Amino acid sequence: xxxxLMDTGLEPISEIALAGAPAxxxxxxxxxxAAIVVGVAAYLVTFLIVLPILWIVLLSFQPSGNILxxxxxxxxxxxxxxxxxxxxxxxxxxxxNTILIAVVSVTVGTxxxxxxxxxxxxxxxxxxRTQSALRFYLLAGLAVPVxxxxxxxxxxxxxxGIFGTYAALILPYVAVSIPxxxxxxTGFLREFPGEIEEAAIIDGAGLWRLCTSVVLPLMRxxxxxxxxxxxxxxxxxxxxxxxxxxxxxxxxVSLAVSRFQGQYTVDYGGMMASATLVLLPQLVIYxxxxxxxxxxxxxxxxxx
Amino acid sequence: MIWxxxxxxxxxxxxxxxxxxxxxxxxxxxxxxxFSFTKFQGFGAPEWIGxxxxxxxxxxxxxxxxxxxxxxxxxxxxxxxIPASFGLALLLRRRIAGGGTLxxxxxxxxxxxxxxxxxxxxxxxxxxxxxxxxVLGFFGAAPVQWIGGDTLTPYAVSLVFIWSSIGFAxxxxxxxxxxxxxxxxEASAIDGATGWQQLRHITVPMMRETFAIVTxxxxxxxxKIFELVFMLTGGGPVHxxxxxxxxxxxxxxxxxxxxxxxxxxxxxxxxxxxVSAGYLVVSRGRKQPA
Numbered sequence: 001x002x003x004x005l006m007d008t009g010l011e012p013i014s015e016i017a018l019a020g021a022p023a024x025x026x027x028x029x030x031x032x033x034a035a036i037v038v039g040v041a042a043y044l045v046t047f048l049i050v051l052p053i054l055w056i057v058l059l060s061f062q063p064s065g066n067i068l069x070x071x072x073x074x075x076x077x078x079x080x081x082x083x084x085x086x087x088x089x090x091x092x093x094x095x096x097n098t099i100l101i102a103v104v105s106v107t108v109g110t111x112x113x114x115x116x117x118x119x120x121x122x123x124x125x126x127x128x129r130t131q132s133a134l135r136f137y138l139l140a141g142l143a144v145p146v147x148x149x150x151x152x153x154x155x156x157x158x159x160x161g162i163f164g165t166y167a168a169l170i171l172p173y174v175a176v177s178i179p180x181x182x183x184x185x186t187g188f189l190r191e192f193p194g195e196i197e198e199a200a201i202i203d204g205a206g207l208w209r210l211c212t213s214v215v216l217p218l219m220r221x222x223x224x225x226x227x228x229x230x231x232x233x234x235x236x237x238x239x240x241x242x243x244x245x246x247x248x249x250x251x252x253v254s255l256a257v258s259r260f261q262g263q264y265t266v267d268y269g270g271m272m273a274s275a276t277l278v279l280l281p282q283l284v285i286y287x288x289x290x291x292x293x294x295x296x297x298x299x300x301x302x303x304x
Numbered sequence: 305m306i307w308x309x310x311x312x313x314x315x316x317x318x319x320x321x322x323x324x325x326x327x328x329x330x331x332x333x334x335x336x337x338x339f340s341f342t343k344f345q346g347f348g349a350p351e352w353i354g355x356x357x358x359x360x361x362x363x364x365x366x367x368x369x370x371x372x373x374x375x376x377x378x379x380x381x382x383x384x385x386i387p388a389s390f391g392l393a394l395l396l397r398r399r400i401a402g403g404g405t406l407x408x409x410x411x412x413x414x415x416x417x418x419x420x421x422x423x424x425x426x427x428x429x430x431x432x433x434x435x436x437x438x439v440l441g442f443f444g445a446a447p448v449q450w451i452g453g454d455t456l457t458p459y460a461v462s463l464v465f466i467w468s469s470i471g472f473a474x475x476x477x478x479x480x481x482x483x484x485x486x487x488x489x490e491a492s493a494i495d496g497a498t499g500w501q502q503l504r505h506i507t508v509p510m511m512r513e514t515f516a517i518v519t520x521x522x523x524x525x526x527x528k529i530f531e532l533v534f535m536l537t538g539g540g541p542v543h544x545x546x547x548x549x550x551x552x553x554x555x556x557x558x559x560x561x562x563x564x565x566x567x568x569x570x571x572x573x574x575x576x577x578x579v580s581a582g583y584l585v586v587s588r589g590r591k592q593p594a
Contacts, residue, residue, distance in 0.1 A: 039400045045392060046406045049413065049470065055435055056424050068433060116321035119314050126311070134318065141329050145528065145576060147549050148569040151339070151556050152332030175328030178321050207313055236417035238531050243557060254419045258535070261423070268433060275423055279416065286415050290408045293415065297472060298479040 141179030422535025480514030
């Protein structure tokens with residue numbers, strides 16, 4: 001918004017500054033040419049960035065023979081690759097598993113992070129020190145890189161007897177999401193206006209009512225950011241999944257992708273159709289939530 | 305007003321997060337640290353060997369190769385990514401028809417799973433079936449071994465990393481640019497500053513914090529690169545294209561040298577922290593004289 005204000009604000013001022021100067025007219029024309037150059041450059045760069053995706057989609061319609069010999073021909077485009085991909089891929093299974101894991105881990109992760117963040121900012125501890133120490137403890141997780149956790153979590157899952165179950169992935173996903181969720185939630189809750197809370201308490205709201213029907217609805221934007229962030233993480237996560245899932249029926253989307261190369265050693269068409277089948281739903285969902293995703297990413301990054 | 309409550313209610317609110325976080329983040333970190341001083345092959349009891357794993361790492365040529373590759377990726381990526389994404393943010397900030405769509409498209413690669421990013425780029429960089437060599441061949445150039453060869457893989461990984469991160473970095477810069485106060489710009493325009501002077505003396509200095517955020521994020525992301533290498537070359541040939549994390553994954557889970565792998569994980573963590581902290585110190589230091 002401020003960019004537009006600035007653009008429109010600049011023009012008249014520089015015109016006043018240059019009033020009567022003979023250079024005014026050429027300067028104007030140069031401005032218009034510059035605008036066209038900028039526009040063309042912007043479209044060109046964007047095209048270059050999108051090109052790898054377009055290339056995969058294009059190749060996925062080529063007969064396998066063409067991919068090696070003549071990928072730029074458009075004469076024999078076909079859906080055969082998709083037929084093979086759909087029949088050989090556990091599409092329903094991998095999306096089912098991923099969605100199940102994402103829904104459970106993100107819901108639980110957000111809920112327990114919210115509870116902790118609420119207690120650590122809005123409730124009175126007998127010792128204030130304990131409160132800030134606990135807050136620091138959870139936030140310290142931001143500095144922990146995920147790969148140092150891989151092997152210990154694998155051993156822990158074995159020891160708890162949950163290895164190879166959904167819980168094996170859900171618990172680490174929840175744990176890993178807590179520091180970031182806590183960061184955003186405590187940041188927001190600290191500045192939360194107390195009056196509304198106060199009124200609710202005087203009206204006799206209990207802790208549960210206060211959280212669910214007063215505070216939570218007011219925090220919708222932060223919650224949305226957290227949900228989007230966590231869902232994207234779970235959908236894209238590979239290292240944990242590759243170690244903690246050994247049952248083929250529990251394969252997640254990213255695990256399935258990692259197996260394309262082995263599955264279609266020579267069938268490049270099948271591989272690309274499969275890649276497209278995974279890519280397109282992600283891109284469609286992104287297109288729908290695009291505004292929120294970008295807003296969420298910037299909030300998270302700037303605050304982090 | 306702050307909620308006055310009984311002890312058990314507070315405990316009830318904090319306990320779930322605390323238990324899961326301690327169990328699956330803090331305990332594993334301590335466990336890794338402990339294991340890095342042991343020898344363990346997956347059966348029997350771990351044997352305490354002190355700093356032997358770290359000493360072995362110091363003379364492991366594959367570790368040094370992986371470190372070197374990671375440094376190459378770090379330097380090449382940052383040198384290109386930071387200016388390119390900042391330039392892109394400046395470009396997409398201008399009033400362009402369909403600018404919002406362009407910004408969304410540029411961000412697109414950032415949400416694609418890294419594992420899928422790796423697969424997509426196989427079809428561009430592969431020496432035999434890749435798009436890049438075909439285009440080069442069209443112009444009569446000899447095919448280049450972008451991935452899987454002796455030398456070029458880290459550069460190719462940098463390219464892919466840049467592709468997948470540029471939209472993310474651009475978006476943060478874009479948000480930072482939106483926060484700049486417009487009156488400073490107007491004042492400098494009245495004083496007759498050219499666009500370049502404004503950029504160099506006003507915009508860039510005022511964006512210091514944003515540059516720091518983007519750089520730190522990208523440094524930590526480079527230290528996490530794993531899936532790209534996993535899909536592009538699998539670390540080969542003979543570990544020549546391995547990054548630190550992909551080599552750690554190989555040592556730990558393929559070779560089952562758990563103690564050795566954990567020592568490597570500890571080293572990676574320390575290195576990541578040191579590089580990030582080092583960057584912060586240097587960038588803060590530069591801030592003082594200005």
